[in-house]
Amino acid sequence: MAAGRNRDVERTVEDFLSYEHHNRGLSDHTCTAYRHDVLDCLATVCPDGSALDDVTLDDLRAWMGVRSRQVAKSSLARQVIAVRNFFAWAAHGGTIAHDPAAALRIPKAQSTLPEVLNERQAATLMDTMDHEVEEPADPTDPRQMHDYALELRDTAMLELLYATGVRVAELVGLDLGDIHEDTRTVKVTGKGDKQRMVPYGVPAQHAVRAWLDHGRPVLAQASSGGAVFLGARGGRIDQRVVRQVVHDAAAAAEVPDIGPHALRHSAATHMLDGGADLREVQEMLGHSSISTTQRYTHVSIEQLKGRYRQAFPRA
Structure with missing residues (x-):
């Protein structure tokens, strides 16, 4: 992404995180994780100064495909949730014309039984x-x-x-x-x-x-x-x-x-x-x-x- 565009996107992400923190009660720890997840995705799907409006569902699926080979399913699920929430917020607020992540499916993490004492x-x-x-x-x-x-x-x-x-x-x-x-x-x-x-x-x-x-x-x-x-x-x-x-x-x-x-x-x-x-x-x-x-x-x-x-x- 170009430097100016990068700063614009980063400001948009910070506005999103402020909304999540103050309106949905997300903790500082969760907001930090969301910031990393969303910026990581945008670095892939918005290269060379392209706009958020240019992002497509195929772009997001391609990003998911790359991340699926790098992180566990549970981590990928969290990242997808963060990205979906970001684009839904951006579309609802008029920052983008449509929500490309609306049909993005959250991968099901492998269910493991919690360890317990009898x-x-x-x-x-x-x-x-x-x-x-x-x-x-x-x-x-x-x-x-x-x-x-x-x-x-x-x-x-x-x-x-x-x-x-x-x-x-x-x-x-x-x-x-x-x-x-x-x-x-x-x-x-x-x-x-x-x-x-x-x-x-x-x-x-x-x-x-x-x-x-x-x-x-x-x-x-x-x-x-x-x-x-x-x-x-x-x-x-x-x-x-x-x-x-x-x-x-x-x-x-x-x-x-x-x-x-x-x-x-x-x-x-x-x-x-x-x-x-x-x-x-x-x-x-x-x-x-x-x-x-x-x-x-x-x-x-x-x-x-x-x-x-x-x-x-x-x-």
């Missing part, structure tokens, strides 16, 4: 965390108190991740005002800044209360603000630290190696196994589409088939 493994993980928390021999020793605080924090995080099925980013973003102990619920801000109330159980309540009463005050600094969970230096905890805590806890409990998202998968599967309604689990997890939640019914079926093969003599 209920026994989840119980072992939580019990191991509870048993590893020991009160310091010398409460006046700052080092011992610091380690004790971290143990309380890690236990509270795991209990809350499993009890609520929240995403790790949602856990990290929790503020003190989001915890409602009287109703045992937590206010969660999810994707697109959508908020939901999620219940949690008694073990999580005890773990969170122990952390807030005896752990958080040890780590709290002026930089802590209202964050529920803090890092070792007192600031809001980083997602990478939470992931490492979960991996370390799984290793200590001698259960399959998992991350926070696998605890989310596990919570959803165990809720459905226990008889929860699919819509209830969808609301708890903050899924915008019921089809996303339905994946967990397949997990339950596969686990049932596995138990059947093990237990039934004519399986």
Whole structure:
């Protein structure tokens, strides 16, 4: 693309991203991904200063053909969604006369069942965390108190991740005002800044209360603000630290190696196994589409088939 045309297209893309962020609630992370995807496509279908109005469906299909050999289907699906949204926005706003991407089909990503712990493994993980928390021999020793605080924090995080099925980013973003102990619920801000109330159980309540009463005050600094969970230096905890805590806890409990998202998968599967309604689990997890939640019914079926093969003599 010519330099002037390139700047014009880039400004158009930025206008599109501003609309997506402010009107559709897309996160900064998603907008960054959309920017890369759309500009990558336009560099291919609008070469040498050609206009957006010159783009055809065949051009977009050719771009898809090239990208399909370079990225996974799931990544290509995201890129196609970004490009379709861009051209639909441009056509609706009159930037282009017609939408060449309207008939562009989104490739179906290969469906894979999410990794989960079974209920026994989840119980072992939580019990191991509870048993590893020991009160310091010398409460006046700052080092011992610091380690004790971290143990309380890690236990509270795991209990809350499993009890609520929240995403790790949602856990990290929790503020003190989001915890409602009287109703045992937590206010969660999810994707697109959508908020939901999620219940949690008694073990999580005890773990969170122990952390807030005896752990958080040890780590709290002026930089802590209202964050529920803090890092070792007192600031809001980083997602990478939470992931490492979960991996370390799984290793200590001698259960399959998992991350926070696998605890989310596990919570959803165990809720459905226990008889929860699919819509209830969808609301708890903050899924915008019921089809996303339905994946967990397949997990339950596969686990049932596995138990059947093990237990039934004519399986």
